[in-house]
Amino acid sequence: MANLKKLTVCKQSVLTKILASQSITSLLNGGTPPADPQTLLYQSVYPYLYAPEGPDAAPASFLCCDATSPRPVNKTVLEVNITLLVYAHTSKIKLADGNLIDKIAEKADELLQGCGIGAGKLDLISSVPYSPEKNFFGKMLTYKTTILNG
Known part of the structure; x- marks a missing residue:
């Protein structure tokens, strides 16, 4: 599988877990579990680093995800950063x-620990204001893992 495809698969895996989490989807939906969590995709949950348009954008909450690779470690290992x-x-x-913000970030962090993405666990490498x-206002969380090429 090509490296960019592997990044897409990683990101999709994270998004699937987020949308399956009733606690996260409820928080994003104003405290009420959505009837169909998939309806949050492209409304509150984005598979890219979305930003609302202009300072007068409607009040809402968001969780965005992307997967990037700063570099291949070698021919068999790819370093992956997952940004929320x-x-x-x-x-x-x-x-x-x-x-x-803290509630969603904490739930997402719990969800990603031991979630089976990458080789080993996801390591939180930064949590900065965003x-x-x-x-x-919110937080940018960045996790690091490795995946095997092959």
Whole structure:
């Protein structure tokens, strides 16, 4: 399988797990589990690093995912970085028991630990603030793993 195809497969695997998580989809859907989590795809969950259009974009929450490879380690091993963007409009962030960004990020982190993507576990290599547009704030989480070429 070609390297770019492997990255797409990694990303799809992460997105499938996210959309199967009732806790994450409920948080993204205003606290209510969606009847069909697949409806969140391209509305709240994006298979690319999406940003809302302009500072007047409708208040919403988002989880975006991409998989990249900084470099092949060698001919048999490919290093993969999985990036999650978790962010929301400021009007959506405050919850009675914490904040939406932290809750989604924590659930996503739990989900990705031991999820079977790559060789071994996914290592969190960074968690940094992220603000794609005025009034939207969140976190960028980056995980590292390796996959075997072959």
